[in-house]
Amino acid sequence: MKFQFDNTMGIFFRNVLEGLLILLAVVFFTTVILLVSGAPPFAAYYHIFKGSLGSWIKLAQVIQVWIPLTLCSAGLLYTFRIGLWNIGVEGQIMLGAVFTTAVLRVDAAKGMPMLFIGLAFIAGIAGGAIWALAAGYLKTKGGVHEIFTGLGLNFVGQGIILWLIFGPWKRPGIASMSGTELFPQQLWLPLLPALRLPPVGLALALAALVLTAVLLRYTHLGLNLKAIGNNRDAAYLFGLKPDRDMIIAMIFAGGFAGLAGSLQVAGVYHRLVPAISSNYGYLALLIVMLSNYNVWITPAVAFFFACLNVGNIQLPMMLELDSSLSGVIQGSLVLAALAVYSWRSRRKAPGGTVAA
Amino acid sequence: MSELELTLVFAGVVAGAAPIVLAVLGETITEKAGVINLSLDGTILLSAMVAFAVALETNNLLMGFVFAAVVGAVVAAIVAFFSIYLNQSQVAVGFVLTLMTRDLAYFLGNSYSHLQGPQVVPFPVPLLKNIPVFGPVFFSQNLPVYFSLAMIAWCWWYMYRTPLGLQLRCVGEHPRASYARGIDPRKLQMVYSICGGLLVGLAGATFSLSVKPGWGRPQGAEGTGWIALVLVIFGGWNPIKAATGAYLFSFLQVMGIYCQEWLPTVPAQVFQVAPFPLMIFTLLVMSLAQKESVLNWAENKDRMKSILAFLSGSVPTALGKPYRPD
Numbered sequence: 248m249k250f251q252f253d254n255t256m257g258i259f260f261r262n263v264l265e266g267l268l269i270l271l272a273v274v275f276f277t278t279v280i281l282l283v284s285g286a287p288p289f290a291a292y293y294h295i296f297k298g299s300l301g302s303w304i305k306l307a308q309v310i311q312v313w314i315p316l317t318l319c320s321a322g323l324l325y326t327f328r329i330g331l332w333n334i335g336v337e338g339q340i341m342l343g344a345v346f347t348t349a350v351l352r353v354d355a356a357k358g359m360p361m362l363f364i365g366l367a368f369i370a371g372i373a374g375g376a377i378w379a380l381a382a383g384y385l386k387t388k389g390g391v392h393e394i395f396t397g398l399g400l401n402f403v404g405q406g407i408i409l410w411l412i413f414g415p416w417k418r419p420g421i422a423s424m425s426g427t428e429l430f431p432q433q434l435w436l437p438l439l440p441a442l443r444l445p446p447v448g449l450a451l452a453l454a455a456l457v458l459t460a461v462l463l464r465y466t467h468l469g470l471n472l473k474a475i476g477n478n479r480d481a482a483y484l485f486g487l488k489p490d491r492d493m494i495i496a497m498i499f500a501g502g503f504a505g506l507a508g509s510l511q512v513a514g515v516y517h518r519l520v521p522a523i524s525s526n527y528g529y530l531a532l533l534i535v536m537l538s539n540y541n542v543w544i545t546p547a548v549a550f551f552f553a554c555l556n557v558g559n560i561q562l563p564m565m566l567e568l569d570s571s572l573s574g575v576i577q578g579s580l581v582l583a584a585l586a587v588y589s590w591r592s593r594r595k596a597p598g599g600t601v602a603a
Numbered sequence: 604m605s606e607l608e609l610t611l612v613f614a615g616v617v618a619g620a621a622p623i624v625l626a627v628l629g630e631t632i633t634e635k636a637g638v639i640n641l642s643l644d645g646t647i648l649l650s651a652m653v654a655f656a657v658a659l660e661t662n663n664l665l666m667g668f669v670f671a672a673v674v675g676a677v678v679a680a681i682v683a684f685f686s687i688y689l690n691q692s693q694v695a696v697g698f699v700l701t702l703m704t705r706d707l708a709y710f711l712g713n714s715y716s717h718l719q720g721p722q723v724v725p726f727p728v729p730l731l732k733n734i735p736v737f738g739p740v741f742f743s744q745n746l747p748v749y750f751s752l753a754m755i756a757w758c759w760w761y762m763y764r765t766p767l768g769l770q771l772r773c774v775g776e777h778p779r780a781s782y783a784r785g786i787d788p789r790k791l792q793m794v795y796s797i798c799g800g801l802l803v804g805l806a807g808a809t810f811s812l813s814v815k816p817g818w819g820r821p822q823g824a825e826g827t828g829w830i831a832l833v834l835v836i837f838g839g840w841n842p843i844k845a846a847t848g849a850y851l852f853s854f855l856q857v858m859g860i861y862c863q864e865w866l867p868t869v870p871a872q873v874f875q876v877a878p879f880p881l882m883i884f885t886l887l888v889m890s891l892a893q894k895e896s897v898l899n900w901a902e903n904k905d906r907m908k909s910i911l912a913f914l915s916g917s918v919p920t921a922l923g924k925p926y927r928p929d
Contacts, residue, residue: 284711332694390890391883394641394694398829399879406876414870529702536695569713569820571706578703582681585696589689 265587272583277576286568294565295558295573305557307442311515312527312553313546314448315340315507319531320538320545321455322503325496327540328463329489330476333497335382335397336504337528338404339375343505345407346374347512348427348519351434352416360433368509375505376498378404383497387490401528409521416519426520436514445514455503460542472496504528530556530577537581539588552577612857613740620853621744621751622647622809622824626831627838627845628751628758629802633679635762635840636795637775637788637921640682641697643803644828645704650674650807652712655818659720667721668747668808675804676797678704683796687789687925694923701828708822715818723747723813747809754802758842771795775919778926788926806831826878833882837889839916852878889914 281288299309319336326333333339347367350356356363382396413422436445463469475482475489483489511523534552538544552573559573626643633640640646650671658667678700685696723745731742741752762768770791773781778788807824815823830852838845859874891897892914901907 280707280710284713332698334698385883385887389887390894391886395829395833395886396883399883402826402876402879406872409875410870410872413872533699533702536699569710571709574702574706575710578699578706581699582685582696582703585685585691585699586689589685589691 261591265591269580269583269587273576273579276579276583277572280572280575284568286566291562291566291568291572294561295555297558298561299554299558303442307444309550309553309557310442310444310449312556313550314452315511315525315527316531316534316549316553317452317546318455318503318507318510319528320534320549321452321459321542322500323531323535324459324463324540324542324545325472325499327535328469328472328476329493329496330479331386331493331496332394333379333382333397333500334394334529334532335378335400336500336531337524337526338397338401339378339501339504340508340511340524340528341401341404341408342374342378343371343508344374344512344519344523345404345411345508346370346505347509348411348416351430351513352427357431357433364434364436364513367513368506371505371509371512372502373505375501375503375508377501379497379501379504380494383494387493404524405521408519408523412519412521424521426516426518429518430513434513435517436510438514445510448510448514451506451510455506456542456546459499463542468492468495526574533577533581537584539584610736610739614743616850616853616857617740617752618744618748619814619856620849621748622806622814623827623831623834623849623853624751624755624846625747625802625809626806626828627834627849628754628842629675629799629806630831630835631799631838631840631842631845632758632762632771632802633796633799634835634922635775635919636771636792636799637778637919637923637925638683638686638792638796639693639697639923640679640796640799640803641694641832642678642682642700642704642828643831644826645701645708646675646678646800646803647807647810647824647828647831648822649678649704649708650804651811651822651824652708652715652807652818654808655720655811656712656715658812659715659718662721664721664723664812667812668805671808672801672804675802675807676800679796679800679803680793683793687792690927693925705825709820712818712820717817717819720817721812722816723809745813747805747813750805751809755842755846762842772919774926775921778921782926782928789928792925830878830882833886836916837885840919841916844916855881889916 278288281291297305299305319340323333323336347370350363350367350370353363378400382393382400385391385396386393412424412426416427418428436447438445463472471482471487471492474485475487475492479489507527508523511525512519516523530552531549534545534548538548555573555576559570562568562572563570626647630640630643653674654667654671657670658664661667682693682696682700685691686693725743725745726749727743728749732738734742760768762771770781770786773784774786774788774791774795778792781788781791806827810824810827811818811822831849834848834852835845837848855878859877862869863871863874892911898911901911
């Protein structure tokens with residue numbers, strides 16, 4: 248977060264130039280991939296664009312994807328700042344979704360929808376935080392690297408969801424991949440009538456961004472996270488508590504991810520589905536890296552990624568291509584950006600190195 | 604279980620472990636030189652897809668294996684290049700590549716989904732296959748399996764018994780010291796990352812051309828790369844111990860299939876995710892086994908001490924911290 252106004256024009260032009268360079272490299276790479284697979288590149292780009300920004304309805308879909316991506320990215324800023332690789336964010340979304348579903352399935356929920364939706368959000372935050380705490384404590388107390396615990400817990404989370412959908416929460420009659428039974432309409436998150444967007448979700452995502460920006464920039468917590476992330480041993484000698492702050496960072500990351508899971512259940516699917524996390528956690532990791540760990544760039548990158556994800560849905564329908572092209576574009580964007588960033592500066596990237 | 608059935612089970616364990624062994628050996632070589640290639644899970648899928656597509660198009664299995672190895676090497680080279688020459692975090696680049704290569708595999712492999720393709724055929728070794736028990740388990744397999752077995756021994760011998768292996772371990776332990784001895788750590792780390800990548804690519808080919816033949820979304824190899832990464836730690840960066848871990852894992856997978864038959868009340872999802880909590884638990888035990896308090900407690904207990912010694916492995920000191928010239 249560097250808001251300096253000296254030499255702004257120079258920095259601005261350099262950033263634009265670098266951005267163009269990154270985009271050019273990615274477009275070149277993606278075009279090659281499309282040609283290799285025998286698809287017409289321009290048609291593919293056109294469908295992605297038209298499928299994401301071509302109409303108000305599509306734009307609303309993009310924002311619907313943007314909300315969980317932004318929430319997860321905001322949470323990841325805490326863990327990246329302290330040097331943790333919270334790969335478990337994917338599972339944290341899942342557990343948030345599971346806890347939310349559990350609350351909304353209560354019979355009494357129909358009678359007091361507002362109360363139970365509120366409770367469901369709190370449960371979702373708790374669910375994500377619990378999953379994050381598991382990875383956090385295994386890291387601080389058990390000495391197991393958070394990448395492996397996080398990843399393992401993601402698989403476990405997916406297992407729990409499948410088990411619930413096919414076991415205890417199965418639809419009356421037949422259990423299927425389409426998920427649990429739909430909640431009664433009262434328990435659906437209210438939508439903006441024209442755009443089919445939940446204002447609550449939008450507000451929560453924006454609030455999470457502002458909260459994160461303030462906490463990281465203006466509080467002791469933010470300073471401590473940064474100090475520990477830069478040099479844990481020095482921070483410890485300085486009287487900071489790396490273990491405690493790592494747990495706090497994990498709680499924030501897990502809480503935000505859990506909230507994203509809540510919104511997916513209460514606002515988008517209105518039930519628990521197997522792919523409830525939709526890879527948004529992994530995408531959020533890429534988003535934060537591509538934003539160079541900057542709070543204010545994150546939402547813009549998240550928006551672009553959301554466009555790709557939504558626009559991509561056109562590819563199987565229009566061109567009979569697999570919809571994983573967005574992942575290729577997103578990954579190559581991050582790689583190109585990393586190359587350009589490293590060219591620009593020798594600054595040490597957060598996340599640093601890992602001693603497995 | 605009859606003796607024949609047991610032999611079949613173990614033959615299945617050895618065959619199923621072949622790709623995991625190759626991936627684990629590849630990653631062990633890479634990490635021994637000080638580079639973490641976190642992209643294993645995606646690399647295996649991409650090379651599996653390429654192997655299947657190439658073998659199908661050319662109707663030549665060998666070409667499939669060659670191209671898969673090249674894919675593995677290229678991905679590993681990207682990780683190593685970004686880390687060694689561009690000063691980027693290996694974990695970051697590896698993670699991005701994990702996701703990207705997986706998506707690339709699904710995207711490019713779309714038109715090869717669910718096709719009948721060539722498969723590696725069994726190649727029993729004459730004479731050796733007649734040895735009771737050992738014959739059917741080890742010597743009635745196919746060539747990739749023999750290759751994986753030979754690679755275990757070769758990797759160990761190369762690392763611990765040759766001057767080049769000493770260099771390999773040295774750049775992973777103390778790149779600066781190797782530099783002082785006239786060895787270029789950056790070059791060696793690049794070379795061994797690529798060598799490791801070749802093996803990882805072959806692991807992918809072994810999946811799509813032998814163990815789980817064919818291509819699709821999902822292919823069935825998903826998650827193996829992560830398991831392999833953990834097995835390297837489990838093996839304490841020793842190729843033989845790491846390969847043993849691969850066989851243990853393969854054994855557990857086979858047992859899982861039987862358990863599903865024996866315990867039909869337990870939902871299938873439990874068996875599918877069971878390896879992952881187990882993986883966390885293993886890492887936890889290994890990490891605790893190296894804690895000072897635990898070591899003190901085991902001081903006078905001989906059996907515990909030998910268990911702890913087995914569980915502890917020495918991390919290559921420079922792992923993840925590439926050499927920077929002054």
